[in-house]
Amino acid sequence: MPETSRSIRAWGRETFGDPETLAPLVERARLELDELAAAVAAGEPDAAVKLEAADVAILLHRIVGILGGELSDAVDAKMAINRARRxxxxxxxxxxHxxxx
Incomplete structure (x- = not known):
């Protein structure tokens, strides 16, 4: 079964508990993004870079899941906006833009 924002939110709640605000998840995503940047800068293998990118995506899924949505739906909505921009x-x-x- 593919993961969804809902399933990732449930895992996060069971594993860490829900945060009182989204700020800790945003900060953790920043740290994971720094790890992704370090992996790219170090020339790590593609598989390692993909896993670091996944860590960032997992946190984004948790944030959107807490807000009651699905990250893929939010990406689709934003891409519709982006495709219409110059x-x-x-x-x-x-x-x-x-x-x-």
């Missing part, structure tokens, strides 16, 4: 392309595989879009 973008300034940085040339490094990233960019930013043009203000007002």
């Amino acid at each position: 973008w300034n392309v940085s040339g490094d595989g990233t960019g930013s 043009i203000p007002g879009d």
